[in-house]
Amino acid sequence: MDAHPDPDPAMPGRPRTPADVRRWRRYLADERAEAAVYRDLAGRRTGEERAILLALADAEKRHEQHWLDLLGDDVGRPLRGDVRTRLLGFLARRFGGVFVLALAQRAESRSSYDQEAFATATMAADEQIHEEVVRGLATRGRNRLSGTFRAAVFGANDGLVSNLALVLGIGASGVSSQTVLFTGLAGLLAGALSMGAGEFVSVRSQRELLDASTPDPRSAKALPHLDVDANELALVYRARGMASDDAQRRADGVLASLAATGAAGPGPLTHDGGEADGPGAAETDHETHGTAWGAAISSFCFFASGALIPVLPYLLGLVGMQAVFVACLLVGVSLLVTGAITGLLSGTSPLTRALRQLLIGFGAAAVTYVLGLAFGTTLA
Known part of the structure; x- marks a missing residue:
């Protein structure tokens, strides 16, 4: 007689296997970790958002009980959740906010219960609805910071790409490193002033229209x-x-x-x-819409912070291809970070957005670098 009878009346004649037990224990660990994430997030909120997050934690507790009932004596020692869930829990305990909610939204979208034979249809439906609940909570946060975030990302990204393209283009023409440095600083100042002035006019005009x-x-x-x-x-x-x-x-x-x-x-x-x-x-x-001066100053600072990065190697005394390599490395990391943040907040893949940002930025810089080489050859 089988020591482990059929664990699910909906699947007669389907005894558990060691692989089933290992998978259920992993599900159990993940449900416990996700419930802890929602409780930690609830601890940083009040009112309706707190109540919603606690309700999500209760739902994960019901899923946890499902796997406990299936495992019975095979539950074993508690496992840790997967790396992504543990990272999410770490962020929830220390930061909270829209970034963690965006990560939680993606975690809910990865549920495999709709393909798991021993998960109930209710559990699969719960996970799909949980994604929409977390999306709604994350949307509140996205709306609250949409203006600031737009200015920060677009300003910094414009500074990164435009000044890297300028520095590489001028540097490829064969001029001295000092000329490249002065050109980069001039591009930083001109671009930041242009961004600040444009944002000032835009916000002031919008307020006048209102x-x-x-x-x-x-x-x-x-x-x-x-x-x-x-x-x-x-x-x-x-x-x-x-x-x-x-x-x-x-x-x-x-x-x-x-x-x-x-x-x-x-x-x-x-x-x-x-x-x-x-x-x-x-x-x-x-x-x-904010104030015109506030928007202008923010845009100036965000653009300048991005535009400074391609110039840093030259400020530190590097020259030639060494300076170009370091500038590209620093800008590449910055583009990956801004792209990943954009992906997180928009609910899409951070990796996809990061790579897209990197390709666009380096594509623009490559064009000016090639043109700089061509002009340098012509002048020579």
């Missing part, structure tokens, strides 16, 4: 004096895109409220007539 689109609060004072029969207030709503009948009903309601109570209700001349577009809405939009 100001121009915000209803003038003084217009509300004219409402009591409008001709009720003509009711030109309806034209305001029609100009904002409402259908004629809907605009007329809205205007009639506003004037009727004004006649009955002496007050037209909140925001009668706002975009939707409600509090959502009240006085605080313009302030919220302005906060979302």
Whole structure:
């Protein structure tokens, strides 16, 4: 008689094997590690996000119990989770934040329960839904830092690629290392100033557009004096895109409220007539876009930090191909890091994004290097 009867009534005649036991123990370790990750993340949050993360931890606990029931006496000594899950736990305990949630989202997407014969359909469905839950939590964080992140990544990446291309192109033409250094520093300053000025104009223009689109609060004072029969207030709503009948009903309601109570209700001349577009809405939009000076200074600093890296070897006294090699190495590592961060926050493969960033950056630099060689040969 088999010492280990069929562990799953849904699979009669399928006894466990040593490979099954090893796989289940690995699943058990991973479920325990993932539950710990969610509890650690919950410990760094409050309110609704904390409750959601604790609910995810409870779900992982149910999955853990499933494998405990299957293993029975074969559970053995507790195993450690896989390397990725342990790294995730380390980051969750010390940092938390959107980066860890992005990693957790990818971890949930790697679940193999839909192909595991001894996992229930409910467990496979849970893992798929968990990915969407974590995606929603991560999206909150992505939205909160989207503006800062965009300025940081694009500014630093522009500085890395443009100044590496400039330094390599000039260096390949055969000029002295001092000329390459001065050219790189000039490119850093010119590019950073250009980025800062462009961001200043962009944000200032956006804020001016918001100001121009915000209803003038003084217009509300004219409402009591409008001709009720003509009711030109309806034209305001029609100009904002409402259908004629809907605009007329809205205007009639506003004037009727004004006649009955002496007050037209909140925001009668706002975009939707409600509090959502009240006085605080313009302030919220302005906060979302930030200040023009803040955006300009941030862009200047991010670009300069990236543009400085290709120049560092020349500042340290390196010359010739040695300087070129070190500059390419430093920029390559920086491009891999910015690409990986972009991949993490966007929920895609960090490796794919890192390699894409590297290829684009080195591709642009290679073009200018070849042109520099050609010009150098011609001038010689």
